Amino acid sequence: MATGHAAAAETLLTAVRTSIEATGAQLVFLPPYSPDLSPIELMFSKVKSQTRRLEARSKTTVSEAIRVALEAVRPKDCAGWFQHCLFPQCL
Structure with missing residues (x-):
C-alpha cells in the first residue's frame, strides 16, 4: 500500500x-x-503568540482564537519574514 501512496x-x-x-x-x-x-x-510564532494572548481554553474558543490570529497576519508581515529569512540574498 505504501508503494501506491x-x-x-x-x-x-x-x-x-x-x-x-x-x-x-x-x-x-x-x-x-x-x-x-x-x-x-x-x-507560526506570531499565530501561536496571538492565540496564547487570547487565553482560549476550550476546543471552540481555541479554534476561534486561531482564526483570529491567522486573520492578524498581514501581507506586510509576510514580506518582512521573507526579508528576515534572507531570501533576496539567497536567490
Whole structure:
C-alpha cells in the first residue's frame, strides 16, 4: 500500500511542479532542516503568540482564537519574514 501512496505522491508532485513552472515561476527548495530560512516558522510564532494572548481554553474558543490570529497576519508581515529569512540574498 505504501508503494501506491508513494507513486501517487510522486505523480502529484510532478503535476504541481509542471503547473508552477508553466507560469514562469521557479521552484527553490530549502535544505532538509533550515528553520532560519523558513518564513513559515516566523508566521507560526506570531499565530501561536496571538492565540496564547487570547487565553482560549476550550476546543471552540481555541479554534476561534486561531482564526483570529491567522486573520492578524498581514501581507506586510509576510514580506518582512521573507526579508528576515534572507531570501533576496539567497536567490
